Amino acid sequence: MATQNAAKVKRLGVIGAGQMGLGIALVAALKAGVPVTLVDNSQASLNKGLAFAAKDISKKRITPDQADDARLKLTGTTSIGELAGVDFVIEAVPEIPQLKFDIFAKLAEVCPRHAILATNTSSIPITRIAAATTKDPKDTSSSSRVVSTHFMNPVPVQKGVEIISGLQTSAETLDTAITFCRAMGKIPSVSADSPGFLANRILMPYINEAVICLETGVGDRDSIDSIMTNGTNVPMGPLQLADFIGLDTCLAIMRVLHLETGDSKYRPSVLLAKMVDAGWLGKKSGKGFYDY
Ligand SMILES: *[C@@H]1O[C@H](CO)[C@@H](O)[C@H](O)[C@H]1NC(C)=O
Numbered sequence: 001m002a003t004q005n006a007a008k009v010k011r012l013g014v015i016g017a018g019q020m021g022l023g024i025a026l027v028a029a030l031k032a033g034v035p036v037t038l039v040d041n042s043q044a045s046l047n048k049g050l051a052f053a054a055k056d057i058s059k060k061r062i063t064p065d066q067a068d069d070a071r072l073k074l075t076g077t078t079s080i081g082e083l084a085g086v087d088f089v090i091e092a093v094p095e096i097p098q099l100k101f102d103i104f105a106k107l108a109e110v111c112p113r114h115a116i117l118a119t120n121t122s123s124i125p126i127t128r129i130a131a132a133t134t135k136d137p138k139d140t141s142s143s144s145r146v147v148s149t150h151f152m153n154p155v156p157v158q159k160g161v162e163i164i165s166g167l168q169t170s171a172e173t174l175d176t177a178i179t180f181c182r183a184m185g186k187i188p189s190v191s192a193d194s195p196g197f198l199a200n201r202i203l204m205p206y207i208n209e210a211v212i213c214l215e216t217g218v219g220d221r222d223s224i225d226s227i228m229t230n231g232t233n234v235p236m237g238p239l240q241l242a243d244f245i246g247l248d249t250c251l252a253i254m255r256v257l258h259l260e261t262g263d264s265k266y267r268p269s270v271l272l273a274k275m276v277d278a279g280w281l282g283k284k285s286g287k288g289f290y291d292y
């Protein structure tokens with residue numbers, strides 16, 4: 001059953017030629033060996049992305065023939081209508097709810113009736129995205145094919161991927177998503193459609209608690225990061241990790257957890273919010289809990 005499903009994916013569509021979309025397209029071409037149609041509404045982004053991917057392929061430890069083959073597997077288009085021949089689509093555009101809803105409504109129209117429609121959302125409920133594929137909630141012919149494949153950044157490096165079913169997602173859709181992610185060389189974890197899913201639900205309150213410890217004087221920066229790295233064997237302390245992820249990203253995810261659950265245990269740290277107000281976003285802005 002599972003292998004049958006994997007074999008069903010003969011062509012992949014990826015929406016969004018940003019870092020995430022490109023990473024997904026690259027890994028799909030190289031590992032799963034499927035041709036990929038990359039869609040972006042900007043031709044300039046497509047050209048830049050495909051050029052970047054071509055260069056990246058040259059750096060891989062593969063034969064020149066394999067590299068040529070991978071390059072030929074990647075094509076770009078600005079027209080979402082060109083996804084009429086794909087068996088699986090992964091959407092990786094910015095986290096703007098209406099943008100994702102519009103894309104999924106369109107995908108339900110243009111993709112074949114068997115195609116799996118996957119999103120890389122980190123904060124929007126899958127159930128809500130699936131609902132956008134139909135005007136008649138009783139008709140689940142499209143919404144049952146919506147699922148989330150939440151890849152971790154950077155895609156070529158991180159092996160883990162979260163697979164999330166919405167209320168409408170069919171068992172077959174989930175199974176195909178798991179099998180295809182495995183074909184991409186990834187290690188899937190299944191999560192329910194709940195705010196933050198698994199990774200952020202666990203990671204962000206941990207980081208937030210570290211900031212609250214700093215804010216309330218339980219420990220200073222170096223004590224906090226040192227006890228976690230030297231005491232629990234994680235590669236990076238929580239404050240340094242927050243700097244790498246981006247403090248704005250951490251705050252946004254805490255806000256989603258807090259808002260969607262109404263549970264005060266997810267209250268974002270005041271210090272975290274103030275640092276974002278100051279523009280101290282971590283590594284990308286040169287200043288966060290550390291200076292860069
Ligand atoms: C996809 O998910 C990853 C992990 O949460 C996130 O870092 C990234 O911004 C998302 N990207 C897009 C374009 O959806």
Ligand SMILES: *[C@@H]1O[C@H](CO)[C@@H](O)[C@H](O)[C@H]1NC(C)=O
Pocket residue numbers: 222225226227229230237
């Ligand atoms: C872990 O301990 C070493 C040795 O004392 C120290 O140099 C290092 O900074 C500590 N790690 C962190 C992240 O503070």
